Amino acid sequence: MNRDAPVALIESFVTSVAEVQAGVNHSCARLDIDEVWCWGGNMAGQLGDGTSEERTDLVLVDSLPRTLQLALAGESTCALLASGEVWCWGSNSEGQLGDGSTFDHAAPTAVPGLSRVVEITAGLFHVCARTDDNNVYCWGMNESGQLGDGTTERRTSPTLVLPPE
Secondary structure, three states, rough: OOOOOOOOHHHHHHHHHHEEOOOEEEEEEEEEOOOOOOOEEEOOOOOOOOOOOOEEEEOOOOOOOOOOEEEOOOOEEEEEEOOOOOOEEOOOOOOOOOOOOOEEEEEEEOOOOOOOEEEEOOOOOEEEEEEEOOOOOEEEEOOOOOOOOOOOEOOOOEEEEEOOO
């Protein structure tokens, strides 16, 4: 969306913003009309528009189903969908997209094996999700033990956080 967009489109955007999140060099807004718009740095595809082109104007992430929450990490983005699934895109150098790989994705990709999620949050290179039964799963960089699985090993797929004994 640029400054020359029709006034009605700009007003619709402004009155519909339900959430805004910021990563290191990109930002995204979730609208209550079931749209997600992102802007800024896009070197790893974190804007979700299928490219790695930097954007000073807002771009629609048009492949997302109904989204309830966003979580932006350093150069990656995750969305909690109304279905309870999590989809992520952007940098995946530490497995922070949760798809079992370390390949970047310039478009939203489902995090396999994760369902019934009710909340997500992100650090610089890792993501965590809470399910409706209050289990917590994390994935990505783990050099300081930030995934809570009792190790310092990187995890490229959601891993259960170990409860205290």
